[in-house]
Amino acid sequence: MHQAPRLFIPKPCLPWLGLFLTLLIQAQPLVIHEDESKVPSYKLPSLLNMENGMPVQTESAWVHFRRPELLEMFTHQMYGAVPDGQVSVSAELLSEEDGLMDGMARRKQVLLRFAREGSDSSAEVHLLIYTPMTEKAVPAFLGLNFYGNHTITADKGVRISTAWMRDNPRQGVVNHRSTEASRGVLSTRWPIETIMKRGYGLVTAYYGDIDPDFDDGWKNGIHPLFYRQHQQAPEVHQWGSIAAWAWGLSRILDHLELEPWIDHHRIAVMGHSRLGKTALWAGATDPRFAMVISNNSGCGGAALSRRAYGETVRQINSSFPHWFCDAFTRFNDRESSLPFDQHQLIALMAPRPVYVASAVEDQWADPKGEFLSAKHASEVYRLLGVRGIELDQMPDLNHPVGSRVRFHIRSGKHDVTDYDWEQYLRFADEMLPSQ
Ligand code: GTR
Numbered sequence: 295m296h297q298a299p300r301l302f303i304p305k306p307c308l309p310w311l312g313l314f315l316t317l318l319i320q321a322q323p324l325v326i327h328e329d330e331s332k333v334p335s336y337k338l339p340s341l342l343n344m345e346n347g348m349p350v351q352t353e354s355a356w357v358h359f360r361r362p363e364l365l366e367m368f369t370h371q372m373y374g375a376v377p378d379g380q381v382s383v384s385a386e387l388l389s390e391e392d393g394l395m396d397g398m399a400r401r402k403q404v405l406l407r408f409a410r411e412g413s414d415s416s417a418e419v420h421l422l423i424y425t426p427m428t429e430k431a432v433p434a435f436l437g438l439n440f441y442g443n444h445t446i447t448a449d450k451g452v453r454i455s456t457a458w459m460r461d462n463p464r465q466g467v468v469n470h471r472s473t474e475a476s477r478g479v480l481s482t483r484w485p486i487e488t489i490m491k492r493g494y495g496l497v498t499a500y501y502g503d504i505d506p507d508f509d510d511g512w513k514n515g516i517h518p519l520f521y522r523q524h525q526q527a528p529e530v531h532q533w534g535s536i537a538a539w540a541w542g543l544s545r546i547l548d549h550l551e552l553e554p555w556i557d558h559h560r561i562a563v564m565g566h567s568r569l570g571k572t573a574l575w576a577g578a579t580d581p582r583f584a585m586v587i588s589n590n591s592g593c594g595g596a597a598l599s600r601r602a603y604g605e606t607v608r609q610i611n612s613s614f615p616h617w618f619c620d621a622f623t624r625f626n627d628r629e630s631s632l633p634f635d636q637h638q639l640i641a642l643m644a645p646r647p648v649y650v651a652s653a654v655e656d657q658w659a660d661p662k663g664e665f666l667s668a669k670h671a672s673e674v675y676r677l678l679g680v681r682g683i684e685l686d687q688m689p690d691l692n693h694p695v696g697s698r699v700r701f702h703i704r705s706g707k708h709d710v711t712d713y714d715w716e717q718y719l720r721f722a723d724e725m726l727p728s729q
Pocket residue numbers: 566567568569591592593605610613
């Protein structure tokens with residue numbers, strides 16, 4: 295009888311062989327495309343059928359059954375659950391000044407301190423609040439920023455952040471710390487004077503105050519405040535950084551409920567890119583946000599995962615292993631087996647107004663996938679008796695479409711521009727009218 299040849303591997307070589315095979319697998323090139331013809335055929339999971347197949351035909355069935363079911367799936371399979379834990383928050387007013395911007399605006403800086411009894415960890419979040427000098431409380435935009443509050447304005451009264459930052463010498467961040475040179479470097483993204491003139495407040499905080507944006511094994515930021523004894527890292531279904539930033543937005547909203555010049559019933563949460571993903575998750579988890587704005591949020595935000603166009607699930611989990619919960623890696627290269635897709639995330643905002651904005655040169659974020667999400671989510675808005683997006687095709691450039699779900703694709707790159715803000719302000723004028 296013929297015997298199969300046996301491969302003899304000396305025992306001491308086995309660990310090296312294992313390492314070699316692991317490296318070989320990891321070295322597989324990631325298949326990333328920005329080519330419409332390579333989008334796999336896919337079927338989106340249903341919005342208006344329960345997981346057991348039961349149709350969802352009434353507002354009550356959506357509110358009480360389908361919405362919680364979807365929220366639960368996104369929580370445990372993607373963004374991660376916030377663990378139980380009693381964290382105390384205290385607020386300290388650091389400064390308050392009136393009559394800024396030719397007498398038009400006031401500025402407040404408030405420090406929120408998070409602590410937990412028995413834990414050495416704590417976190418400090420610096421809020422920057424601008425409001426117009428009106429006599430009544432105003433609606434406001436709330437958004438996290440990428441490099442500290444002082445980068446959104448040249449206003450010298452704004453404290454320079456001392457927190458850890460991603461290095462960026464061009465923007466005045468050296469050795470992971472901001473310098474005076476970083477003041478105002480991102481001001482084009484925050485047209486504060488226009489926002490004030492239009493009668494809105496603007497509230498921001500540095501996202502790294504809540505959780506520094508790097509994979510540090512979960513030692514810093516807000517996560518350790520929630521650990522049980524001897525716990526070192528979040529569990530497989532527990533929160534990543536995006537969920538932590540979104541949690542931080544909700545805590546800021548708690549504080550805004552106490553701010554006399556802000557109408558906390560009319561807060562639009564907005565964010566760009568990874569912070570656009572964060573704004574969407576904040577809107578999904580906290581219905582107190584009256585409006586949600588996603589600017590170029592892409593993969594893990596507004597873009598449909600199943601299209602695998604531009605950034606994919608594997609790519610995002612590899613580049614940013616700390617953004618989502620560990621369970622999300624199970625869907626690397628397996629987008630079609632995700633039990634949900636991002637149109638369902640947008641639908642979690644319904645019937646609140648939601649704006650999804652794309653840019654034509656931001657193919658990495660898959661503008662078409664962002665449009666399709668917004669469009670499909672509109673099915674739930676219809677069920678709830680309001681209009682979303684009725685259009686089937688991507689609209690022309692710089693031509694916003696939709697009612698309570700609105701979308702535009704503008705010319706230009708991955709960024710937040712005056713054009714974007716003009717649309718958000720108009721949307722807010724329409725959807726957050728004064729009471
Ligand atoms: C990219 C990432 C995107 C987006 C962006 C950003 O590197 O691939 O998902 O979030 O960063 O936040 O600027």
